[in-house]
Amino acid sequence: MNWASWSDFFSMGGYATYVWGSYGVATGLIVVEIILLRSRRRTALDQLGRSGMGGRP
Amino acid sequence: MSQPTLVIGSVNWFKYASPQAFYPLAGAMIPWFAWVAAACAITGLYVGLFVAPTDHQQGESYRIIFIHVAAAWMSMFIYLVMAFWSGVGLVFHTRLSHMMASALAPTGALFTFIALWTGSLWGKPTWGTWWAWDARLTSELILLFLYFGFMALQAAIDEPRRADRAGAVLALVGVVNVPIIYFSVKWWNTLHQGASVSLTSAPTMAATMLTGMMLMALAAWMYSIAAALHRVRSIILERERGADWVAQIAGTGRP
Numbered sequence: 530m531n532w533a534s535w536s537d538f539f540s541m542g543g544y545a546t547y548v549w550g551s552y553g554v555a556t557g558l559i560v561v562e563i564i565l566l567r568s569r570r571r572t573a574l575d576q577l578g579r580s581g582m583g584g585r586p
Numbered sequence: 587m588s589q590p591t592l593v594i595g596s597v598n599w600f601k602y603a604s605p606q607a608f609y610p611l612a613g614a615m616i617p618w619f620a621w622v623a624a625a626c627a628i629t630g631l632y633v634g635l636f637v638a639p640t641d642h643q644q645g646e647s648y649r650i651i652f653i654h655v656a657a658a659w660m661s662m663f664i665y666l667v668m669a670f671w672s673g674v675g676l677v678f679h680t681r682l683s684h685m686m687a688s689a690l691a692p693t694g695a696l697f698t699f700i701a702l703w704t705g706s707l708w709g710k711p712t713w714g715t716w717w718a719w720d721a722r723l724t725s726e727l728i729l730l731f732l733y734f735g736f737m738a739l740q741a742a743i744d745e746p747r748r749a750d751r752a753g754a755v756l757a758l759v760g761v762v763n764v765p766i767i768y769f770s771v772k773w774w775n776t777l778h779q780g781a782s783v784s785l786t787s788a789p790t791m792a793a794t795m796l797t798g799m800m801l802m803a804l805a806a807w808m809y810s811i812a813a814a815l816h817r818v819r820s821i822i823l824e825r826e827r828g829a830d831w832v833a834q835i836a837g838t839g840r841p
Binding site for chain 1: 635636638639640645646647649650653654657692693696699700703704707708710711809813816817819820823824827832833835
């Protein structure tokens with residue numbers, strides 16, 4: 530293990546901004562993509578539902 | 587139009603070129619890829635942040651590598667796959683191939699942006715600059731614009747078949763940029779370092795660093811497959827809404 534404590538871990542040897550800026554933005558964007566993927570599917574299903582049960586648009 | 591056939595091991599693989607056959611197959615595969623992606627990401631982050639040693643030159647800043655390299659590899663690879671499906675779509679006129687290419691583009695753009703962003707945050711402490719117009723960085727930026735161009739072009743054309751073809755041509759023309767990105771560090775004097783991992787020589791890094799990097803790369807692969815399959819299902823629903831089987835999905839909820 531490389532870290533003496535959690536604060537040692539979070540400070541990343543003085544590079545916290547760069548390291549956590551990378552991990553944070555990457556994670557955030559992936560979460561955004563997952564939300565967009567789900568909302569696109571919901572919209573697609575909703576539009577099918579609105580066009581009538583078994584009916585053609 | 588008669589359907590082409592490709593029979594390998596008594597399975598006609600072209601069967602899955604039909605959106606109707608592919609839709610449930612993709613739906614069944616998504617959870618598997620998603621769970622493997624999550625497992626690889628958790629182990630990879632653990633190895634990368636807790637097990638891998640401090641770099642003797644770069645200190646802790648090198649830990650950006652676990653995101654950066656995985657994202658950069660993925661950004662190039664997704665483009666190749668997107669161009670491949672575009673080519674297949676142009677040759678065989680398979681609608682699903684074009685849908686697959688469209689489904690890959692946003693995820694490719696995402697990883698390209700992450701590669702550029704993390705590269706910038708890594709460049710500042712190691713090179714002293716956020717950005718340089720160096721061959722590797724510039725060609726990766728062009729990759730981002732190619733993804734955006736592909737998506738914008740497809741969105742701008744109303745008729746789906748024409749949008750598919752125009753996008754496919756752009757994707758195929760742009761594929762020349764991928765080897766330029768990959769070999770840029772060899773062909774030109776760049777600020778960016780050479781490859782740390784290659785097929786022809788031993789990696790120039792500690793074993794645990796390499797393990798963490800490979801796990802993160804695998805996680806990015808699995809995530810990309812899951813995301814692209816999820817998106818292609820939405821695209822199928824959007825584009826095939828006139829088909830009876832799609833109308834049935836609307837009637838029965840979510841199969």
